Amino acid sequence: MEGVLNQLPIGLSIGAVLLLIALGLTFTFGQMGVINMAHGEFIMAGAYTTYLLQGVGFLVALPAAFVVAGLMGLVLEWVLIRRFYGRPLDTLLLTWGVSLILQQLARDLFGAPNVQVLSPEWLRGGIGILPYNRLFIMALAVLSVVAIWAYQHRTAQGRRMRAVMQNRRLAATSGINTGRVDRLTFFIGSGLAGVAGVALTLIGPVGPALGTYYIVDAFLVVVAGGLGRLRGAVLAALGLGLLNSYAEFWTNASLAKVMVFVVIIGFLQLRPQGLFVLRTRALT
Amino acid sequence: MLSVEGLEAGYGRARVLFGISVTVEAGRLVCVMGRNGVGKTTLLNTIMGVLPATGGSVTFDGKDVTRLRPDERVRLGMGYVPQGHETFPQLSVMGNLMVTLEASAHRDQGAVEEALEVFPRLKPLLKRPAGFLSGGQQQQLAMARALVTRPKLLILDEPTEGIQPSIIMEIEEAIERLHATGLAMLLVEQYLDLALRLADGFVILDAGRVAHSGAAEELHGEHVHRLLAV
Numbered sequence: 001m002e003g004v005l006n007q008l009p010i011g012l013s014i015g016a017v018l019l020l021i022a023l024g025l026t027f028t029f030g031q032m033g034v035i036n037m038a039h040g041e042f043i044m045a046g047a048y049t050t051y052l053l054q055g056v057g058f059l060v061a062l063p064a065a066f067v068v069a070g071l072m073g074l075v076l077e078w079v080l081i082r083r084f085y086g087r088p089l090d091t092l093l094l095t096w097g098v099s100l101i102l103q104q105l106a107r108d109l110f111g112a113p114n115v116q117v118l119s120p121e122w123l124r125g126g127i128g129i130l131p132y133n134r135l136f137i138m139a140l141a142v143l144s145v146v147a148i149w150a151y152q153h154r155t156a157q158g159r160r161m162r163a164v165m166q167n168r169r170l171a172a173t174s175g176i177n178t179g180r181v182d183r184l185t186f187f188i189g190s191g192l193a194g195v196a197g198v199a200l201t202l203i204g205p206v207g208p209a210l211g212t213y214y215i216v217d218a219f220l221v222v223v224a225g226g227l228g229r230l231r232g233a234v235l236a237a238l239g240l241g242l243l244n245s246y247a248e249f250w251t252n253a254s255l256a257k258v259m260v261f262v263v264i265i266g267f268l269q270l271r272p273q274g275l276f277v278l279r280t281r282a283l284t
Numbered sequence: 285m286l287s288v289e290g291l292e293a294g295y296g297r298a299r300v301l302f303g304i305s306v307t308v309e310a311g312r313l314v315c316v317m318g319r320n321g322v323g324k325t326t327l328l329n330t331i332m333g334v335l336p337a338t339g340g341s342v343t344f345d346g347k348d349v350t351r352l353r354p355d356e357r358v359r360l361g362m363g364y365v366p367q368g369h370e371t372f373p374q375l376s377v378m379g380n381l382m383v384t385l386e387a388s389a390h391r392d393q394g395a396v397e398e399a400l401e402v403f404p405r406l407k408p409l410l411k412r413p414a415g416f417l418s419g420g421q422q423q424q425l426a427m428a429r430a431l432v433t434r435p436k437l438l439i440l441d442e443p444t445e446g447i448q449p450s451i452i453m454e455i456e457e458a459i460e461r462l463h464a465t466g467l468a469m470l471l472v473e474q475y476l477d478l479a480l481r482l483a484d485g486f487v488i489l490d491a492g493r494v495a496h497s498g499a500a501e502e503l504h505g506e507h508v509h510r511l512l513a514v
C-alpha cells in the first residue's frame with residue numbers, strides 16, 4: 001500500500017513537468033499550429049542552464065533558463081519558422097533537423113555522458129511521502145498556469161496574442177503587428193520549456209537527449225487536452241503523468257509506454273477533438 | 285486621399301487584377317461594383333496589403349504604401365472591415381474594441397465611446413464574447429472596431445451581405461452618418477439601389493479590369509445594368 005502512495009507524488013510531479021512542457025506547446029503548436037520538434041531541446045537548454053548556474057543559486061536558474069530557452073525559440077521563429085507558415089510538414093522536418101543539430105551541439109559543449117545537477121539544500125527531504133523537490137515542481141507548474149492565464153486574460157499583450165491566434169488576418173488588418181506577436185508567442189512558449197528543464201534537473205540527470213524523452217508525451221497532452229486549451233492541458237498532463245507512473249509501477253517502463261499509447265489512441269477515437277473544444281458561432 | 289494606379293494582383297499563378305486604377309478624394313464615398321468573381325474583394329485586400337501587389341501602386345495620404353504591411357497601413361489611417369462580419373470570437377465585444385485601440389496610432393480611449401455612439405446597439409453587449417453575437421451585431425462590431433482606429437479612410441467589403449434587413453437599415457444609416465462627418469470611404473456593395481443612395485462616385489469592375497467609372501449620376505443606363513446583371 002505504501003508503494004502505491006509513494007507513486008502519487010512521482011506521478012503528479014511528472015504530470016507537472018509534462019504540463020510545463022505542454023503549456024509551451026499550447027502556445028506554439030496549439031495556437032500557432034507550428035509542430036516544433038525542437039521544443040524538447042529547449043527543455044534541454046533550460047536544464048543545462050541550471051547546470052551551468054549551479055554555484056549561483058537555483059532560483060536564479062529559473063528566470064535564466066526561461067530567457068535562454070525563450071531566446072532560442074524567438075531566433076528559431078524569426079530565422080526559420082516564419083518563412084514556413086502554412087506548411088506544417090516542412091516545418092516539422094525543419095525543426096526536427098534543428099533538434100538534431102541542437103542535441104549534437106550539447107554533446108560537443110557538455111559531453112555525451114549525462115551530468116548531474118545537485119539539488120539545493122532547501123529542496124532535500126520532505127514531509128511524509130511528499131519530497132520537497134517534487135512539491136516544488138508541482139508548485140512551479142501551478143504558478144506557471146496561473147501566470148499564463150493572467151497574462152492571456154488580463155494584459156494588453158496577452159489580448160493581442162489571443163486576437164492573432166483567433167484570426168490572424170483580421171488582427172493584421174486591425175493594426176496589430178502579427179510578426180511581433182508571433183515572436184513573443186514563441187519566446188514565451190519556448191521559455192516555459194526552459195522552466196520545465198529546470199524542474200527536470202531536480203528529479204534526474206541532464207543529458208543531450210533529455211528533451212526527446214518528454215516531447216512526445218507533451219504533444220500527446222496538447223492533443224488529448226484539446227488544441228490550445230489551458231484547462232484541457234492541465235487535466236491531460238496530470239492524467240498522463242499519473243497513468244505513466246502507475247503503469248510503470250505495476251509493470252515495467254516499456255509496457256507502461258505501450259499502455260499509455262493504447263489509452264491515448266482509444267481516447268482520441270472516442271473524442272478526436274480532445275477534452276475541451278471551443279464552441280462559437282464564428283468558428284464554422 | 286487614396287490613389288490606386290494600375291494595380292495588379294492574384295493568387296499564385298492565377299491573376300485576378302489586371303491594372304486597376306481607383307481614386308477616392310477626401311470626404312468622398314466611392315462604391316466598387318461588379319458581378320461575383322470580378323475581383324472586388326481581391327482589390328480591397330491588395331489595397332490593404334493582405335495580398336501583395338504584383339504591379340502598380342497604392343498611394344494613401346500622399347505616401348506610397350504599396351510595400352507596407354497591413355498593420356502599418358492601419359496606423360496611417362486606413363480602416364478596413366473585411367467581408368463576412370469577422371470578429372475575434374473568443375474576445376468580448378469590449379476586448380475586440382480594446383485590442384484594436386491598443387494597436388492604433390492614437391490610443392485615445394475616447395475613440396471607443398465614439399464608435400459605440402455610432403453603433404449604440406453594442407452597448408449592452410460589451411461583456412459578451414463576440415462569437416455569440418448575431419451576424420448583424422458582429423457586422424456592427426466589425427465596423428465599430430475599424431472606427432476605433434480613427435481612420436481617415438474606411439474600406440468596407442459588402443457590409444450588408446447576409447445580414448437581417450432590420451440591421452441593414454442601421455448599417456446603411458451609420459454609413460450615411462459617417463460619410464456626412466467627412467470620412468472618406470471605399471465601399472464594395474452588391475445592391476445597386478443601396479449604392480445609388482450612398483455613393484458619390486463608382487467603379488464597376490469586370491474580369492479584373494475597370495469597365496466603367498464616374499460620378500454617381502452616371503450610374504444609370506443600359507450598359508451599367510448590363511455590367512451588373514447576374
